[in-house]
Amino acid sequence: SICLFYSPSLSDSPFYVLIETSGSNSTHDEEKLNNFLEQAMTSGLVTDGTVATDDKKIKMLWSLRERITEALTHDGYVYKYDISLPVGKLYDLVTDTRARLGPSAKNVVGYGHLGDGNLHLNITSESYSHSLLDAIEPFVYEWTARHNGSISAEHGLGFKKKQFIQYSKPSEAVFLMQRFKAMLDPKGILNPYKTLPSSS
Structure with a gap:
């Protein structure tokens, strides 16, 4: 690795x-x-x-x-993003996010896996700030989509990102994924609420 x-x-x-x-x-x-x-x-x-x-x-x-993750928690609140990008663009998101946020963020840090273009983008601030979150999202997702990346990588969509899947996948692909999910897990008991937006 x-x-x-x-x-x-x-x-x-x-x-x-x-x-x-x-x-x-x-x-x-x-x-x-x-x-x-x-x-x-x-x-x-x-x-x-x-x-x-x-x-x-x-x-x-x-x-x-x-221990990078642990170290970042000492900065205060951490906004975490797990995305994939073409390797040539892997760190550009970090520098562009740093420039966008300026002093409103304490640190903007990127680390990850070069082999598969997986970037862990972490932004820290003294405490949670809704205005800082508004400056981060959907900027990070739009930037990722513009550079042919995926908003979910190693850790999947989880709870927070399922409503942003359209930045990575066309609606037809999401519909097909929903059909497979319904077919293989009709009761919705496998990893509930963590995979896809609801089909309704």
């Missing part, structure tokens, strides 16, 4: 990429990883890096990525 994360607290570089691989020959795999890192650093694309082969160091590196 390839994971991108932005960390203002690690100020040496604006971006950090975490790449995890698996193979059948650890000696051969480690040699390939070291060669890859050396080439990336020689090219100037990467300024620093490390290869972790023992479990303790691997867990320590992953904890840097996994």
Whole structure:
């Protein structure tokens, strides 16, 4: 897996990429990883890096990525968006949202999964603000639709986004999904209220 994360607290570089691989020959795999890192650093694309082969160091590196969510909660209220975008546009939404919101947001942070273009967009403020939410939505959904993305990615539509599905799917596709849902789950007991807008 390839994971991108932005960390203002690690100020040496604006971006950090975490790449995890698996193979059948650890000696051969480690040699390939070291060669890859050396080439990336020689090219100037990467300024620093490390290869972790023992479990303790691997867990320590992953904890840097996994604790971003926890760290953001210390900022105050967090507005969270889980979307997918073409990889070339992945971080543009972060910079455009940051420019749009200006000082009304404490932080605008993006991290996610490069391989599938999954972006976790997080916006923080001291406390919940309806006016800030109005500046975020539907801007984030419109921007995503304009760049051929999807408003739901890794975590699905959930409770909050089902009414915004039209930004990602045409009405015909939503209708077809509703028909499949009704056919496979006629009593609506599988993950209730979390999948699609109501068909009425």
